[in-house]
Amino acid sequence: MKKVYILCFTFFIMFNAKLEARLWRDIVNTVSSIIEEAPFDVKEQGMYMRAMDPSHISMLDIEIPKEMFEEYSIDKEMFLGVNMDEMKKIIYRAKPTDVLIINAEESRIYLTFVGDSKRKFGLPLIDVLEKRTKLPEIPFTATIKLSSEIFQDGIKDASVVADHITFEARKDAFYIRAQGDTSDIETVNEKDSLIEYDLKEEARATFNLSYLSDISKSIYGEMTIKLGTDVPLMLEFEIDKAKVKFILAPRVERE
Amino acid sequence: MKKVYILCFTFFIMFNAKLEARLWRDIVNTVSSIIEEAPFDVKEQGMYMRAMDPSHISMLDIEIPKEMFEEYSIDKEMFLGVNMDEMKKIIYRAKPTDVLIINAEESRIYLTFVGDSKRKFGLPLIDVLEKRTKLPEIPFTATIKLSSEIFQDGIKDASVVADHITFEARKDAFYIRAQGDTSDIETVNEKDSLIEYDLKEEARATFNLSYLSDISKSIYGEMTIKLGTDVPLMLEFEIDKAKVKFILAPRVERE
Amino acid sequence: MKKVYILCFTFFIMFNAKLEARLWRDIVNTVSSIIEEAPFDVKEQGMYMRAMDPSHISMLDIEIPKEMFEEYSIDKEMFLGVNMDEMKKIIYRAKPTDVLIINAEESRIYLTFVGDSKRKFGLPLIDVLEKRTKLPEIPFTATIKLSSEIFQDGIKDASVVADHITFEARKDAFYIRAQGDTSDIETVNEKDSLIEYDLKEEARATFNLSYLSDISKSIYGEMTIKLGTDVPLMLEFEIDKAKVKFILAPRVERE
Numbered sequence: 001m002k003k004v005y006i007l008c009f010t011f012f013i014m015f016n017a018k019l020e021a022r023l024w025r026d027i028v029n030t031v032s033s034i035i036e037e038a039p040f041d042v043k044e045q046g047m048y049m050r051a052m053d054p055s056h057i058s059m060l061d062i063e064i065p066k067e068m069f070e071e072y073s074i075d076k077e078m079f080l081g082v083n084m085d086e087m088k089k090i091i092y093r094a095k096p097t098d099v100l101i102i103n104a105e106e107s108r109i110y111l112t113f114v115g116d117s118k119r120k121f122g123l124p125l126i127d128v129l130e131k132r133t134k135l136p137e138i139p140f141t142a143t144i145k146l147s148s149e150i151f152q153d154g155i156k157d158a159s160v161v162a163d164h165i166t167f168e169a170r171k172d173a174f175y176i177r178a179q180g181d182t183s184d185i186e187t188v189n190e191k192d193s194l195i196e197y198d199l200k201e202e203a204r205a206t207f208n209l210s211y212l213s214d215i216s217k218s219i220y221g222e223m224t225i226k227l228g229t230d231v232p233l234m235l236e237f238e239i240d241k242a243k244v245k246f247i248l249a250p251r252v253e254r255e
Numbered sequence: 256m257k258k259v260y261i262l263c264f265t266f267f268i269m270f271n272a273k274l275e276a277r278l279w280r281d282i283v284n285t286v287s288s289i290i291e292e293a294p295f296d297v298k299e300q301g302m303y304m305r306a307m308d309p310s311h312i313s314m315l316d317i318e319i320p321k322e323m324f325e326e327y328s329i330d331k332e333m334f335l336g337v338n339m340d341e342m343k344k345i346i347y348r349a350k351p352t353d354v355l356i357i358n359a360e361e362s363r364i365y366l367t368f369v370g371d372s373k374r375k376f377g378l379p380l381i382d383v384l385e386k387r388t389k390l391p392e393i394p395f396t397a398t399i400k401l402s403s404e405i406f407q408d409g410i411k412d413a414s415v416v417a418d419h420i421t422f423e424a425r426k427d428a429f430y431i432r433a434q435g436d437t438s439d440i441e442t443v444n445e446k447d448s449l450i451e452y453d454l455k456e457e458a459r460a461t462f463n464l465s466y467l468s469d470i471s472k473s474i475y476g477e478m479t480i481k482l483g484t485d486v487p488l489m490l491e492f493e494i495d496k497a498k499v500k501f502i503l504a505p506r507v508e509r510e
Numbered sequence: 511m512k513k514v515y516i517l518c519f520t521f522f523i524m525f526n527a528k529l530e531a532r533l534w535r536d537i538v539n540t541v542s543s544i545i546e547e548a549p550f551d552v553k554e555q556g557m558y559m560r561a562m563d564p565s566h567i568s569m570l571d572i573e574i575p576k577e578m579f580e581e582y583s584i585d586k587e588m589f590l591g592v593n594m595d596e597m598k599k600i601i602y603r604a605k606p607t608d609v610l611i612i613n614a615e616e617s618r619i620y621l622t623f624v625g626d627s628k629r630k631f632g633l634p635l636i637d638v639l640e641k642r643t644k645l646p647e648i649p650f651t652a653t654i655k656l657s658s659e660i661f662q663d664g665i666k667d668a669s670v671v672a673d674h675i676t677f678e679a680r681k682d683a684f685y686i687r688a689q690g691d692t693s694d695i696e697t698v699n700e701k702d703s704l705i706e707y708d709l710k711e712e713a714r715a716t717f718n719l720s721y722l723s724d725i726s727k728s729i730y731g732e733m734t735i736k737l738g739t740d741v742p743l744m745l746e747f748e749i750d751k752a753k754v755k756f757i758l759a760p761r762v763e764r765e
Binding site: 083086089090092093116117118119120121122123124 | 405408411412415416437438439440441442443444448
Binding site: 338341344345347348371372373374375376377378379 | 660663666667670671693694695696697698699703
């Protein structure tokens with residue numbers, strides 16, 4: 001009978017969490033904008049996700065502390081590999097006031113929306129080969145805290161004229177520029193229009209727009225841009241109590 | 256001169272009806288979601304439409320009683336064959352407060368929108384070969400009256416994971432389930448969350464989603480689902496004073 | 511040194527204008543609906559644009575008087591050739607309350623949106639070969655001033671059944687008609703439902719719908735239709751203080 005007992009055991013719930021469905025939707029939106037197959041590390045203190053996009057140009061790092069959940073309990077630490085496209089389609093079926101219960105067994109994760117009714121979606125856990133990589137150390141020389149609206153406008157303005165964007169932190173102001181084949185755009189953000197502006201050294205780098213455009217849709221309120229000259233950029237922002245870091249490699253001009 | 260007289264006579268109006276344009280739009284939406292060429296029987300007591308969809312998997316039956324119209328007069332009983340795509344494009348040109356006058360001659364039907372202006376659309380009557388078929392007798396064992404919202408949520412939830420849906424009426428509750436290649440969904444609707452729940456015998460059947468998805472967009476307020484095991488399902492709902500029945504064949508698993 | 515001096519001079523700003531960005535957006539929408547490469551004549555008294563669409567079936571004429579601008583100054587009269595697609599993409603980046611500053615140098619035009627931030631878009635001036643043509647003299651016999659809503663409804667109604675539209679000014683009323691392969695539409699606008707109705711002689715002409723549909727989206731409030739029998743039609747309307755004339759050749763039936 002031992003074999004049967006073991007088989008049963010694998011179907012015990014090993015992770016159980018409860019939070020507002022809309023908060024999880026914001027997390028899913030952010031992850032799915034960059035990552036196709038996401039490795040969620042479920043630990044005592046919360047959930048962690050760090051991965052590179054399929055082309056390895058950008059990295060996303062999210063810490064979702066236990067405190068963001070109404071309830072949070074784990075039987076053992078788990079590693080949940082999730083197809084973000086499927087998760088996204090499901091989370092969009094939540095109603096605005098639904099509470100979400102997340103469970104996981106050995107091979108399956110369940111999202112249960114609890115509102116007027118109880119609707120339980122199951123989806124398979126997948127193998128995500130990628131090992132949890134370290135966050136790279138980048139020699140940033142400028143840290144700019146600003147309203148996400150300025151950043152998003154810059155992204156959208158640049159998208160009208162080009163497929164890349166240049167950020168430049170100078171003594172007096174933070175510049176957002178794009179130069180297309182024919183049209184160009186320059187936005188000047190004076191120091192005073194920024195929340196914080198910490199400049200060790202002037203910084204300037206150019207990036208492909210598509211990644212920034214995707215991630216920018218997840219950012220509300222305040223955000224931080226860390227910039228150096230021709231090094232990756234880091235965006236930091238929060239989704240409720242979750243901390244999000246996004247790193248993007250610069251565009252290198254080929255000679 | 257007799258020949259001329261007869262020719263003239265064929266252009267006399269033989270059917271004249273008046274109602275709020277938005278009510279006719281709801282009827283047209285419902286019919287056009289299933290039926291391409293609709294046979295409307297115009298009788299003393301009202302209009303009747305019964306037809307199968309082009310693939311003969313579903314049947315739609317509508318009774319529009321005289322009382323739904325502000326005015327309703329017929330010179331003789333008529334059979335109006337209408338291309339629902341054309342009718343739909345026209346009815347969407349109505350303004351929210353327009354009154355609609357429907358006339359028909361021998362070979363043409365007219366929709367006149369009366370509001371600030373008078374706009375008269377004419378479209379040809381077409382031959383609809385189909386004979387008025389009988390409503391089939393189906394051995395239903397469960398009758399479930401519920402808010403259309405529960406039904407529509409079930410359809411949409413299922414659509415996220417699969418292309419078919421299973422309804423199951425058990426003693427305790429009405430289950431909506433779908434099983435896709437990887438993901439699945441189960442909604443449990445306790446007896447108490449339903450308006451009426453009349454169960455002679457447990458019932459269970461599976462249906463293609465596309466027809467249900469199309470018809471579900473026409474349903475507001477309360478509706479009735481009649482269910483048996485592996486037999487067709489019947490949906491009943493009302494559009495103002497019109498009574499709508501929709502029958503759908505179950506999906507049969509091939510071995 | 512003279513050569514260098516001339517080169518420098520070419521980069522001086524030679525035209526500077528300021529107005530609400532939303533007003534310029536309305537102008538751009540109207541022009542771009544008909545004209546791909548627009549020749550703007552910048553003169554002391556204002557800006558002028560007159561051009562034919564690429565297929566030479568219609569002509570658009572716009573006068574934007576100096577008074578429509580908050581500020582308006584020119585160093586010398588200029589001819590600005592603008593790709594309207596690019597201009598349109600840029601003007602849509604304006605925020606509802608932005609003020610727009612338009613500058614031009616010898617070879618480039620700049621749109622600067624001034625709101626919470628200052629965002630400066632540059633786009634190249636292009637060669638527009640077309641000479642400023644005269645407005646043709648057309649023997650109109652009917653002048654109809656009406657609410658643009660009646661006109662727009664007529665256009666949309668006709669689009670449902672056909673790809674052309676017939677306007678007919680008769681003693682009693684202004685008729686809008688369209689006859690498709692199967693369906694047809696007739697709208698009767700009694701004299702009393704029109705703002706002004708000046709009829710020298712009954713008029714009737716048929717037009718392709720696509721041009722009318724494009725231009726109709728730019729018209730708000732009152733407008734004037736000038737009509738003759740089988741001659742071009744002229745629409746006149748205003749965008750703030752700017753005066754717009756649109757001329758369209760009639761559809762000639764081939765035998």
